[in-house]
Amino acid sequence: MKAGIAATVVLIGIAISSTASAQWDTTIQDDIFSGDKKAMLLGNISPSQAVAFDCDSDGLSLAILQEEKWADGRTSSEWKLLIKVDKGEIHRFTVESAKRNNQYTQYVTREKEEILKVLADLREAKSVIQLGLQSEEFDSKWSGTVSVGGSTRETDKFTQACKLK
Template sequence: MRTRIAVAVALLGLAASSQAFAQWSTHTEDDIFSGGKKAMLWGDISQTQSVAFDCDSESLTLALLQKEKWSETRTSTSWNLLMKVDKGEIHRFKAVSLKRNDIYIQYVTVEKDEILKLLADLRNAKTPILLGLQSDEFDSKWSGTVSPTGSTRETDKFLEACNLK
């Protein structure tokens, strides 16, 4: 009996610790306008950056989020957003920079078909996901990674909430 209790406690501890280290999370809530759901799936890149997928009954977006205030004099600009999962293809998106809220700016795309292909790859991710952001206008490049930890479970939650399964 003690052995069973010890095993149960150990398994609960492992489950809790793997949740704490998960790099991907999903937030789902009811959508008052459609009667369905809206959801956000995000992966942590760093303390100041994340990648986020958002959906509601009418849209699906992908954004690179940067913790930074949007200057009132700043204008939206065009960017290339790149993501690669494992040894798969590089998913290429045309993105625009915009204010997301008072804390974050975003480089966002609405290319639904390519976002869906990326989500299919993300559910099976085994190695760090590569991200890139590039501007020809500013001759600027940035790259980063996000861990695959939790991507399968959280992508499944997101796809179900968004009715994309």
């Protein structure tokens, strides 16, 4: 009896620690416009930054999200986004800065074929996902990383909901 309780406690501890270390999360909802699903796959970079994959009736997108309000009168600008999973190839995107919502600015692309390659790499990720964002116009560079914790499971959920398989 005590062995059964101990095993249960160990399994609960493993489940809680696995969930706590997961850096990826997928949300799935019904899409009223298409009758299918819409989904978002979110990878945490920091408390104020994330990488987001979205799909809905309008298509597929990839964005770096930054917690900051979009200033009135601010115009979009072009940036380069680089993503590398483990020791794989560097995926390169042209992204536009834009308002995501009242709290977040985004750097977004809809380059579907390259986004699909990144999703395939995420599904197989073993150690780290590196991100880079740069602007020649502003002479600015930023880089960050996302843990691979939960990336396989959550990428599978996202690609299934979006019918990308």
